[in-house]
Amino acid sequence: QWMKSNERARVRDFLMRSYLDPLAGYLAATSFRRLGEPRDVVAGFFASRLDRDDWLESWRDSGNRLSRWLMTGLLFYCREEIRRQQRTAPVEVEEPIAPSAEQQFEAEYAQTLVRTATEAARAACEADGLVRHWNLFLRHFVEGTTYEVLARDESLSVGLVNGMVRTAMTRFRMAIGEAILMDGADPRDLDAEIQALLARLRR
Numbered sequence: 001q002w003m004k005s006n007e008r009a010r011v012r013d014f015l016m017r018s019y020l021d022p023l024a025g026y027l028a029a030t031s032f033r034r035l036g037e038p039r040d041v042v043a044g045f046f047a048s049r050l051d052r053d054d055w056l057e058s059w060r061d062s063g064n065r066l067s068r069w070l071m072t073g074l075l076f077y078c079r080e081e082i083r084r085q086q087r088t089a090p091v092e093v094e095e096p097i098a099p100s101a102e103q104q105f106e107a108e109y110a111q112t113l114v115r116t117a118t119e120a121a122r123a124a125c126e127a128d129g130l131v132r133h134w135n136l137f138l139r140h141f142v143e144g145t146t147y148e149v150l151a152r153d154e155s156l157s158v159g160l161v162n163g164m165v166r167t168a169m170t171r172f173r174m175a176i177g178e179a180i181l182m183d184g185a186d187p188r189d190l191d192a193e194i195q196a197l198l199a200r201l202r203r
Contacts (some may be wrong), residue, residue, distance in 0.1 A: 012050050016043070018116060018179065023074055029101035032078040045077040065107055065184045071102070110197050118174035122202060124171045135170030150187035167170065 023045075024038035035041050049055045059069045075097070123135035136154070139145040147165070151158045176197070177190050185193050 009054065012046060012073055014182070015046055015050075015070075018112060019070055019109070019184075020046075021112050022067070022105050025108040026071060026101050026105035027074065029104045030075075030097055032075070032082075035081055041078070041081075042074065044081075045060040045074050048077065049073065054139070058103075067105075067183050068097050071105060085192055098182075103167060113176060113197060117172060120175035120178075121168070124175065125168055128166060130164075130171075131169040132172075133164040137165050137172070140165050141169075 020039060020042055023042045027033060027038040027041055032041070059066060062069055064072075076142055122134055125131060132154075139150060140147065145163050147158050150156075150165075151161045154161065156164075172193065176194060180190065180193050180197070181187060
């Protein structure tokens with residue numbers, strides 16, 4: 001088998017952590033929401049596909065981003081569920097997928113990615129004894145506190161505060177970059193991908 005049971009569990013955890021909410025938001029914006037609670041439907045989708053040893057191999061062969069491939073796969077799964085539930089009745093005509101559904105996915109995906117990266121970066125800073133660096137990073141980028149005010153509050157030089165914030169920022173960029181690469185992005189486009197992701201959050 002391509003994936004052992006423990007590897008399958010790790011993959012499932014990664015998919016659920018990274019894509020459950022975005023896919024559920026996407027599903028809720030389509031006519032397939034009638035199949036049930038979106039998060040439950042997405043969980044069923046992952047469970048059914050991960051039972052297939054060649055499922056993720058087919059993603060690698062597709063050349064598509066994992067997020068886009070999962071969206072398409074979820075639609076196929078929903079159509080399968082409708083056919084299964086209506087074997088003795090005609091299949092209902094589906095509504096076309098509105099552009100707003102994909103926009104919902106992109107927004108949810110950006111938020112989930114940033115949240116996951118933030119948690120990973122915070123943990124990395126804590127593990128390396130850089131809690132102060134992380135707190136300065138949050139105050140600067142989340143609260144908008146200037147380097148000058150941070151330096152005064154912490155009794156540090158502006159240059160040192162700038163360096164500490166950049167150190168924490170490096171951890172954050174590494175975490176968010178890793179998540180984007182796991183989705184299948186070209187490493188050469190990583191900086192542009194990060195900027196596009198953060199731009200979606202500001203809309």
